[in-house]
Amino acid sequence: ARPRVGYFYTGKTGSELLTDKIKKLSVRDYHSIPVVVNDQANAYDAITTMFLEDVGTLFVVDHHGMLVGVLSRKDLLRTSIGQQDLTEVPVHIIMTRLPKIKVCQKDDLLIDAGIKLIENQIDALPVVQEKGKGLEVIGRLTKTNITKAFVELVKNEDV
Amino acid sequence: ARPRVGYFYTGKTGSELLTDKIKKLSVRDYHSIPVVVNDQANAYDAITTMFLEDVGTLFVVDHHGMLVGVLSRKDLLRTSIGQQDLTEVPVHIIMTRLPKIKVCQKDDLLIDAGIKLIENQIDALPVVQEKGKGLEVIGRLTKTNITKAFVELVKNEDV
Numbered sequence: 001a002r003p004r005v006g007y008f009y010t011g012k013t014g015s016e017l018l019t020d021k022i023k024k025l026s027v028r029d030y031h032s033i034p035v036v037v038n039d040q041a042n043a044y045d046a047i048t049t050m051f052l053e054d055v056g057t058l059f060v061v062d063h064h065g066m067l068v069g070v071l072s073r074k075d076l077l078r079t080s081i082g083q084q085d086l087t088e089v090p091v092h093i094i095m096t097r098l099p100k101i102k103v104c105q106k107d108d109l110l111i112d113a114g115i116k117l118i119e120n121q122i123d124a125l126p127v128v129q130e131k132g133k134g135l136e137v138i139g140r141l142t143k144t145n146i147t148k149a150f151v152e153l154v155k156n157e158d159v
Numbered sequence: 160a161r162p163r164v165g166y167f168y169t170g171k172t173g174s175e176l177l178t179d180k181i182k183k184l185s186v187r188d189y190h191s192i193p194v195v196v197n198d199q200a201n202a203y204d205a206i207t208t209m210f211l212e213d214v215g216t217l218f219v220v221d222h223h224g225m226l227v228g229v230l231s232r233k234d235l236l237r238t239s240i241g242q243q244d245l246t247e248v249p250v251h252i253i254m255t256r257l258p259k260i261k262v263c264q265k266d267d268l269l270i271d272a273g274i275k276l277i278e279n280q281i282d283a284l285p286v287v288q289e290k291g292k293g294l295e296v297i298g299r300l301t302k303t304n305i306t307k308a309f310v311e312l313v314k315n316e317d318v
Binding site: 022023044050056074078080111114117123146 | 203206232236237270273274277301306310312313
């Protein structure tokens with residue numbers, strides 16, 4: 001379609017158009033694949049998984065596959081400098097656990113997920129959906145996803 | 160000033176207004192304070208500094224205070240699982256060093272810094288200025304800064 005240039009009616013200021021555009025972006029279009037470890041895994045397993053999958057945050061699940069905790073690179077670095085044998089440290093004693101974990105859902109606005117990341121000073125949110133009494137992890141929403149969205153806002157206009 | 164609502168002439172589409180607004184954001188208005196360690200420091204010192212200052216990236220400087228390297232939480236986690244005594248590992252053997260480091264300057268556009276972070280898959284850029292033959296570190300630009308800028312784009316409109 002030809003761009004509309006010149007006089008046009010929107011009923012809105014330019015600034016409002018910006019907000020409208022950002023408020024259309026949802027978590028479902030920007031999240032990454034989640035990487036999980038079992039709550040019976042040890043810290044050494046978790047660090048290995050983190051490097052193999054090249055992620056900064058792991059989600060910890062129980063034997064039903066339901067979310068129970070979150071492990072950051074910071075949690076694992078703290079553990080690794082204090083311990084002789086990381087294979088003897090179970091992840092469930094070093095993770096942040098429910099209900100302290102912040103989560104988001106795939107229909108949430110990307111901007112609301114961004115606000116949660118900033119206000120709670122965390123790097124990633126699990127994208128979850130309710131399943132029975134638990135939360136199934138279906139995605140991972142990070143500051144990298146938000147940074148990509150920010151870059152695309154401009155790149156898409158330059159085409 | 161009263162918002163202009165209704166018919167107005169801009170010569171631009173709403174989308175272009177979005178791009179214009181983002182292209183006014185510069186690194187100088189969003190970067191954080193840099194945290195540096197000396198290149199003679201050891202990995203244990205670096206990890207301690209990272210926790211004390213609560214940052215994910217340290218910049219390594221020489222005895223003139225000039226940038227020589229970058230240390231990420233990932234670099235330090237990798238080192239900490241492989242070593243018995245972290246006080247015997249000098250940071251200059253585990254850091255990413257110039258000229259492989261990506262940098263930005265305070266007058267750069269925030270969007271260009273965001274593109275560098277994404278394309279190079281890194282968490283932070285040192286904000287530098289030339290001083291003699293070296294680069295002085297005057298700031299730290301991270302995905303957190305970009306996420307904050309993204310959130311503020313909408314928050315400022317809601318006032």
